[in-house]
Amino acid sequence: MLALVFVSDMESEMETHVVLLSSPGLGHLTPVLELAKRLATLSNSKVTIFVVPSLSAAESLVIQSFMSLNLCRIILLPPPDISHLVHADAAVVTRIAVIMREIKPAFSSAVSALSVPPTLFIVDLFGYESMDFADQFKIPKFVYIPSHAGFLALTLYLPVLDEVVKGEYVDEKDALFIPGCRPLQLEDVVDPMLCRSDQQYLEYLNMGIKIPMADGILLNTWEELEPATLAALRNDKLWGGISKAPIYPVGPTVTTPNRPIDSNKSEMFLWLDKQPSESVLYISFGSGGILTKEQMRELALGLQLSQQRFIWVVRTPVVAKSCDGSFFTVGNDCNDERLASYLPEGFLDWSNNMGLIISDWAPQVEILRHQSVGGFLSHCGWNSTLESITHGVPLIAWPLYAEQRMNATLLVEELKIAVRSKTLPSKEIVGREEIKLMVKRLMVDEEGHTMRARVKQLKLSGEKAWNHNGSSFKALAQLMR
Numbered sequence: 001m002l003a004l005v006f007v008s009d010m011e012s013e014m015e016t017h018v019v020l021l022s023s024p025g026l027g028h029l030t031p032v033l034e035l036a037k038r039l040a041t042l043s044n045s046k047v048t049i050f051v052v053p054s055l056s057a058a059e060s061l062v063i064q065s066f067m068s069l070n071l072c073r074i075i076l077l078p079p080p081d082i083s084h085l086v087h088a089d090a091a092v093v094t095r096i097a098v099i100m101r102e103i104k105p106a107f108s109s110a111v112s113a114l115s116v117p118p119t120l121f122i123v124d125l126f127g128y129e130s131m132d133f134a135d136q137f138k139i140p141k142f143v144y145i146p147s148h149a150g151f152l153a154l155t156l157y158l159p160v161l162d163e164v165v166k167g168e169y170v171d172e173k174d175a176l177f178i179p180g181c182r183p184l185q186l187e188d189v190v191d192p193m194l195c196r197s198d199q200q201y202l203e204y205l206n207m208g209i210k211i212p213m214a215d216g217i218l219l220n221t222w223e224e225l226e227p228a229t230l231a232a233l234r235n236d237k238l239w240g241g242i243s244k245a246p247i248y249p250v251g252p253t254v255t256t257p258n259r260p261i262d263s264n265k266s267e268m269f270l271w272l273d274k275q276p277s278e279s280v281l282y283i284s285f286g287s288g289g290i291l292t293k294e295q296m297r298e299l300a301l302g303l304q305l306s307q308q309r310f311i312w313v314v315r316t317p318v319v320a321k322s323c324d325g326s327f328f329t330v331g332n333d334c335n336d337e338r339l340a341s342y343l344p345e346g347f348l349d350w351s352n353n354m355g356l357i358i359s360d361w362a363p364q365v366e367i368l369r370h371q372s373v374g375g376f377l378s379h380c381g382w383n384s385t386l387e388s389i390t391h392g393v394p395l396i397a398w399p400l401y402a403e404q405r406m407n408a409t410l411l412v413e414e415l416k417i418a419v420r421s422k423t424l425p426s427k428e429i430v431g432r433e434e435i436k437l438m439v440k441r442l443m444v445d446e447e448g449h450t451m452r453a454r455v456k457q458l459k460l461s462g463e464k465a466w467n468h469n470g471s472s473f474k475a476l477a478q479l480m481r
C-alpha cells in the first residue's frame with residue numbers, strides 16, 4: 001500500500017534505474033543497502049548496487065542475506081590492490097579513499113555494461129570521486145552521507161576552516177565555529193582532523209570540496225531529530241557560498257533483520273527471554289572498535305561492581321592504542337576460548353548467571369529489539385546510534401574513532417539520551433569505578449529512566465518520519481521526482 005502511495009506521489013510513470021555505489025566497511029554498506037531497499041519498495045525503481053567489499057566475514061553475511069531478498073541487484077567490484085599506494089598502517093579513511101579512487105575504471109566499465117542505463121546516481125560519502133561519471137549519462141548525481149547533519153556541516157565547512165586555521169585544529173584556543181551550528185569542541189574533531197599532515201586529512205578535505213558539487217545530499221537523519229542544524233544548513237545567507245546542494249534527510253534508515261536467528265545464537269535469545277524487562281546492558285564497539293587489554297579488564301571489573309546483567313561482544317584486544325583495528329576484518333576472529341583468557345580471573349564464574357560473552361560478532365539489531373535490553377554501551381558509530389534510538393534504548397557513549405566523539409556529544413548534550421565518561425576512552429583508560437557508576441546511572445537510577453522515556457519519544461518520531469507524509473518519506477519522494 002505504501003509503495004502505491006509513494007508512486008502516485010511521484011506523478012510519473014517513467015521507469016527509473018537507480019545506481020548506488022558503496023565503499024568498503026559495514027558501517028557504509030549497511031545504510032546503502034537499507035536505502036536501496038526503501039527505493040526498491042517505495043518507488044517503482046529498478047535498483048543496482050555496486051559494492052566494493054572488504055575482507056570481513058560479517059560483511060559477506062550481510063551481502064548474502066540481502067541478495068536472498070531478490071529486491072535489488074548487487075554487483076561486487078573486486079577490491080583493487082593498494083599495497084603499493086599506501087602504508088600498511090595507513091588510517092582507515094586513507095585506505096578507503098584510495099580504494100575508491102582505484103576502483104573508478106572498473107566501476108565505470110561495469111556501469112557502461114548495464115543493459116538498462118542508469119537514470120539516477122547515488123554514491124556514498126567515499127564515492128565522490130566517481131560522481132562525475134553521472135555527467136556522461138546526463139543524469140542527476142547524489143551523495144549519501146550515512147551520518148547526521150552536524151557531521152555534514154563540519155565536512156562542508158572544512159575547506160573554510162582549512163583556510164582560516166593555521167596550525168593544528170586541536171591546538172586552537174576555542175571551539176571551532178561552524179555557521180548556525182553548535183561550536184565543535186576541539187576534543188570532538190573527527191579523526192582525520194587530528195593531524196593535518198596525515199594523508200587522511202587531505203582525503204577528508206577533498207570530500208568537503210567535492211560533495212557540494214552533487215545535485216543533492218542525502219543524510220541518515222530526520223527533520224525532527226536535528227531541526228536546528230538542518231535549518232541552518234538550508235539558510236542561504238549562512239551556507240549559500242559554501243554549498244547550494246539541496247539536503248534530503250532520509251533517516252532513520254537502519255538494518256531490518258531478514259535472516260533467521262541460527263541455532264548457535266538462539267541460546268542467547270533463550271537467555272534473554274528469561275531476563276526481566278529492560279534489565280540487560282548490551283555492549284559492542286561496532287565493526288571496527290577494539291579495546292586495549294587493560295581497558296577490557298577495567299570494563300569487566302566495572303560490570304562486576306555494577307551487578308547488572310549484560311551481553312558483551314568481545315574482540316581480541318590490542319596492546320597499543322589502535323581503536324579501529326578490526327574495521328576490515330570483523331567477524332573473522334570468533335574464538336571463545338582465547339577471548340576468555342583476556343578477562344580477569346573470576347569474571348566468567350561471576351558472569352555465569354549475570355551475562356553472556358559473545359566473541360567478535362553479534363546479531364545487534366535482534367538484540368537491541370529484545371524487550372529485556374535496557375541499555376547500550378556503544379562506540380557511537382552512527383548506525384549503532386540509530387539502531388539504539390529506533391529501538392528505544394538509551395546509551396553509555398564510549399566513542400573511539402572516526403566521528404564518534406561528535407556523535408557522543410550529540411547524544412549526551414543535545415538529545416540527552418546517553419551518559420558518558422569524564423575522560424575520552426580513546427585517550428585514557430576509563431576505570432572500573434567510573435564504569436560502575438555509568439552503568440548504574442543508566443540501568444538503575446532515575447536519570448536512566450528519564451533517558452529511556454526520552455529515547456522512546458525519539459523512536460516514535462523516527463517511525464513517524466517514514467509514515468505517509470512523514471518528513472523522510474516526503475524527502476525521498478521529492479528526490480525521486
Ligand code: UDP
Binds near residue numbers: 255
Ligand atoms: N554490528 C553487528 N554486530 C556486531 C557489531 C556491529 O551487527 O557485533 C553492526 C551494527 O548493527 C551496525 C554496524 O555493524 O549496523 C556498525 O556500524 P556503526 O556505524 O555503528 O559503526 P562502525 O562499524 O562503522 O564503526
